[in-house]
Amino acid sequence: MAVKKIYFKLFLTFAVFLLAGLLFAGCSGYKEAATGISEKNPDKSNTITVRDYFGREVEVPARAKRLACLYAFAGHVVAMLGKGENIVAVVEGLKRDILMTEMLTNIKDASVPAMGGGAVNLEELIRVSPDVIFIKGDTGKNEGEIEKLEKSKIPYLVVDCKNIKEQQYIIEMIGQVVGCRDKAKRYNQFYRQCIDRVQKKVSGIPLKDRIRVYHSVNEATRTDPKDSLPADWLQVAGAVDVSVDKDLKLIEEKYFASLEQILVWDPDVIIVNESGVADYIMKNKQWSSLSAVKNHKVYQMPNGMSRWGHPGSLETPMAILWTAKTLYPELFSDLDMVKETKNFYKEFYNFDLSDETALKILSGEGMRLSKGEENKK
Amino acid sequence: MITRKKIIYAILILSPLVCIFFSLFIGRFPLSVPLVVKILWSKLAMSASSLPDKYNTVIWEIRMPRAILGALVGGSLAISGAAFQGLFRNPLVSSGILGVSSGAGFGAALAILIFNSTSYTYIFAFCFGGLAVLLSYLIGRVYNTTPAIMLVLGGVIVSSVFSALISFAKYVADPYNQLPTIVFWLMGSLASARYHDFIIGGIPMTIGIIGLIAIRWRINVLSMGDKEARSLGIDTALNKGIVIICATLATAGAVCVSGIIGWVGLVMPHIGRMLVGNDNKLLIPASLSLGACFLILVDNLGRVITGSEIPLGILTALVGGPFFVYLLKKTKGGGW
Structure with missing residues (x-):
C-alpha cells in the first residue's frame, strides 16, 4: 500500500512538471512563425x-x-x-x-x-x-x-x-x-550647424547672465548628473544646468535631487520632458515657492521620435534649438520651430509632417502610446 | 503611583512632539536655528510673514509633513508589532515578520498593475496584509510543539512568497509607467511626503492606532490564552479579529505611505517592555511613542549622514537584525 502511494506521488510530481513545461512551451510558441533563420546572411568573411x-x-x-x-x-x-x-x-x-x-x-x-x-x-x-x-x-x-x-x-x-x-x-x-556613413555624416553636419547657430548668439552672454535651468527627466526630481548628454547640450544651448556637479541620489542608474536641494538651487526656468510633470510641478505646493513656478516658467519639452534632449535622444540638436529659443526668445526671433521641425523629420526620416503633427510634437503631448496599446493596431 | 503613571504618559506624548520639532532644523536647505524659530513663530502668531516664501515651503511643506508622517508610520509599525506580540503571545513576531508588510506591498503593487492608478492601493494593501497574517497563523498551527518558532517560520514563508510576488509584479509591469510607480511605492522613503498623504495614508493608520489603544486592556486578557480569556467572559474570536484588523490597517497604511520598512515593529515593543514592563495597557502607547521617535530619528540620520539620502530600510535593518538575534538568544525560541 505504502509503495503504491509513493509511486502515485512520484507520478503526480512528474505530471505537474510536465504540465508546467507544456504551459511554458505553449506560451512561447506563438512567436515561432514570425521569423525563420535568414538566408540572406551576409558573407561572414566580409x-x-x-x-x-x-x-x-x-x-x-x-x-x-x-x-x-x-x-x-x-x-x-x-x-x-x-x-x-x-x-x-x-x-x-x-x-x-x-x-x-x-x-x-x-x-x-x-x-x-x-x-x-x-x-x-x-x-x-x-x-x-x-x-x-x-x-x-x-x-x-x-x-x-x-x-x-x-x-x-x-x-x-x-x-x-x-x-x-x-x-x-x-x-x-x-x-x-x-x-550608411554618408547619411550619418550628414546628420552630424546638421548637428554641428545647430550648435553653431545657437552658439553664435549665446556665447556672448556672460556666465552670470545666463539662465539657470533645472531639467527634469521623466520624474519630477530626476535630473542630469555631470558628464551626461543633457548636461552638455544644455550648456551649448546657453543654459546653466543647476544640477551638474552637485550631490545627487543615485537609484538604479538614475540621478535624483532632493526637494530641498532644488529649493536651494532655485532655478530661473524648469524644463520637463514627460507630459504631466509640468502640471504636477505647477500645482504642487512643495514647488510653489520656486521663482520658476511663480513666474510660470515651467516648460514641457517636445517629444517626437524620442523625448527631445533625453539622455541618448537623437533629436538633441532640435532640443538645443528649442531650448535656446525658449530661454532667449528675443535672440532667436528668426527661429521658426514648426518649420525647423518639419524640415528635420523630412530631411532625416523622409517623413512629411502636417503643421498639426509638428505642433503636437512641439507640445510634447500624445506621441507615445501607453502600455498595452502597442499590440492593438 | 498615579503621578508616576501621569508622568509616563506625559513623556510618551511629549517625546514624539519634541522629535518632530527638532527634525525641523535638519535638512539640505541652509536655515539657521533662529531663522527656523522665527518661521515657526510667524506662522503661529498668524502675523503676515515678511520672510521669503521659500523658507515657509521648506519648513511647512517639506520638513513638517515628513516629520509627522514619519512619526505616524513609525508609531503604526511599532504599535501593530506590540499588538501582534501580545495577541500571539510570541515575542518574535511583528507585522514585518508575519508577512503583513510584504503582503500589503504586494497588494499595492497589484492594484497599480490592475487599475493603472494608485487609487485602489489602500484597499488592496489592507486585504493582502490581512491575508498574510491569516496564512502565517495557519502555517504556524501545522506543528504545535514550538508555536513561537512555527509562527515565525510561517511568517518567513508567507513574506518570502509575497516578496517573490512583488518581484513578479515588477517584472510584468510596464517599465515606463507602472514600474516607476511600484518601485517608488516600495522604496521606503519619506522624501516626498505631502499633506495629501495624510488624507489617504493617515486615515487607516489613525484608525488602526486608535483602535488598538482603545482595546489595549483586552490584549492583556487575550495574551493569557484562549481558555483563560473565555473564562473571563471575553469573546476571543471577535477580539482577536478586531486586534488583527486594527494592526493590519495600521501596517497597510504605513506601507502605502512609505514602503516596506522592516524591524521597527519588532524592536520597538521590546524596548518599550524594558522601559514600562509587560502590561499592554502601558506597553501599547509606549510602543507607539517609541516607534514614532525612532523613525523620525532614523529618517533624520539618513538625511544627515551623506549628501544623498540613505533609504530608511537600510538603517532600520542594521539596528533590527542584531537585536532579533539577541531576542532569539534571550527567549531561546520559546514564548515568554
Missing part, C-alpha cells in the same frame, strides 16, 4: 572592425542586415539612416513611439528579447539571430548580461554617450555598421 563606446574593437559583418536594437537610441539612429526595415529585435519602448511605428511597420512585429527592461533572453536572441546587437552602456557594464551575449557569439556594440561629441561618434559608428 567583415569590418569598429570601435564602440567602451573602446572595444569589434569585428562585425559589413553592411549588417539583421539588427537588434536593445537601446531605443540605436533604433532611432538606424531608422534615421534609412535602414529601419533591417531591425529585427527591439526594446518595448520603441514599439510605443508613434512616429517610429508609423514609419516602420516591421517594428510592431519585431522580437523583444529583453521583456520588461530586464535581462536578455538568450534563446530568443539566438532564434532571431541578428548580425549585430546594439546595447546600452548600463547593459555593457552588467557582467551577467555580457557573459550571455558572449555566449551567443553574435557581435555586440555598446552604443552610449556622455556628451555631444561621443553621441556624434556613435552615430557615425552605427552608420559604418549598417553601411
Whole structure:
C-alpha cells in the first residue's frame, strides 16, 4: 500500500512538471512563425572592425542586415539612416513611439528579447539571430548580461554617450555598421550647424547672465548628473544646468535631487520632458515657492521620435534649438520651430509632417502610446 | 503611583512632539536655528510673514509633513508589532515578520498593475496584509510543539512568497509607467511626503492606532490564552479579529505611505517592555511613542549622514537584525 502511494506521488510530481513545461512551451510558441533563420546572411568573411563606446574593437559583418536594437537610441539612429526595415529585435519602448511605428511597420512585429527592461533572453536572441546587437552602456557594464551575449557569439556594440561629441561618434559608428556613413555624416553636419547657430548668439552672454535651468527627466526630481548628454547640450544651448556637479541620489542608474536641494538651487526656468510633470510641478505646493513656478516658467519639452534632449535622444540638436529659443526668445526671433521641425523629420526620416503633427510634437503631448496599446493596431 | 503613571504618559506624548520639532532644523536647505524659530513663530502668531516664501515651503511643506508622517508610520509599525506580540503571545513576531508588510506591498503593487492608478492601493494593501497574517497563523498551527518558532517560520514563508510576488509584479509591469510607480511605492522613503498623504495614508493608520489603544486592556486578557480569556467572559474570536484588523490597517497604511520598512515593529515593543514592563495597557502607547521617535530619528540620520539620502530600510535593518538575534538568544525560541 505504502509503495503504491509513493509511486502515485512520484507520478503526480512528474505530471505537474510536465504540465508546467507544456504551459511554458505553449506560451512561447506563438512567436515561432514570425521569423525563420535568414538566408540572406551576409558573407561572414566580409567583415569590418569598429570601435564602440567602451573602446572595444569589434569585428562585425559589413553592411549588417539583421539588427537588434536593445537601446531605443540605436533604433532611432538606424531608422534615421534609412535602414529601419533591417531591425529585427527591439526594446518595448520603441514599439510605443508613434512616429517610429508609423514609419516602420516591421517594428510592431519585431522580437523583444529583453521583456520588461530586464535581462536578455538568450534563446530568443539566438532564434532571431541578428548580425549585430546594439546595447546600452548600463547593459555593457552588467557582467551577467555580457557573459550571455558572449555566449551567443553574435557581435555586440555598446552604443552610449556622455556628451555631444561621443553621441556624434556613435552615430557615425552605427552608420559604418549598417553601411550608411554618408547619411550619418550628414546628420552630424546638421548637428554641428545647430550648435553653431545657437552658439553664435549665446556665447556672448556672460556666465552670470545666463539662465539657470533645472531639467527634469521623466520624474519630477530626476535630473542630469555631470558628464551626461543633457548636461552638455544644455550648456551649448546657453543654459546653466543647476544640477551638474552637485550631490545627487543615485537609484538604479538614475540621478535624483532632493526637494530641498532644488529649493536651494532655485532655478530661473524648469524644463520637463514627460507630459504631466509640468502640471504636477505647477500645482504642487512643495514647488510653489520656486521663482520658476511663480513666474510660470515651467516648460514641457517636445517629444517626437524620442523625448527631445533625453539622455541618448537623437533629436538633441532640435532640443538645443528649442531650448535656446525658449530661454532667449528675443535672440532667436528668426527661429521658426514648426518649420525647423518639419524640415528635420523630412530631411532625416523622409517623413512629411502636417503643421498639426509638428505642433503636437512641439507640445510634447500624445506621441507615445501607453502600455498595452502597442499590440492593438 | 498615579503621578508616576501621569508622568509616563506625559513623556510618551511629549517625546514624539519634541522629535518632530527638532527634525525641523535638519535638512539640505541652509536655515539657521533662529531663522527656523522665527518661521515657526510667524506662522503661529498668524502675523503676515515678511520672510521669503521659500523658507515657509521648506519648513511647512517639506520638513513638517515628513516629520509627522514619519512619526505616524513609525508609531503604526511599532504599535501593530506590540499588538501582534501580545495577541500571539510570541515575542518574535511583528507585522514585518508575519508577512503583513510584504503582503500589503504586494497588494499595492497589484492594484497599480490592475487599475493603472494608485487609487485602489489602500484597499488592496489592507486585504493582502490581512491575508498574510491569516496564512502565517495557519502555517504556524501545522506543528504545535514550538508555536513561537512555527509562527515565525510561517511568517518567513508567507513574506518570502509575497516578496517573490512583488518581484513578479515588477517584472510584468510596464517599465515606463507602472514600474516607476511600484518601485517608488516600495522604496521606503519619506522624501516626498505631502499633506495629501495624510488624507489617504493617515486615515487607516489613525484608525488602526486608535483602535488598538482603545482595546489595549483586552490584549492583556487575550495574551493569557484562549481558555483563560473565555473564562473571563471575553469573546476571543471577535477580539482577536478586531486586534488583527486594527494592526493590519495600521501596517497597510504605513506601507502605502512609505514602503516596506522592516524591524521597527519588532524592536520597538521590546524596548518599550524594558522601559514600562509587560502590561499592554502601558506597553501599547509606549510602543507607539517609541516607534514614532525612532523613525523620525532614523529618517533624520539618513538625511544627515551623506549628501544623498540613505533609504530608511537600510538603517532600520542594521539596528533590527542584531537585536532579533539577541531576542532569539534571550527567549531561546520559546514564548515568554
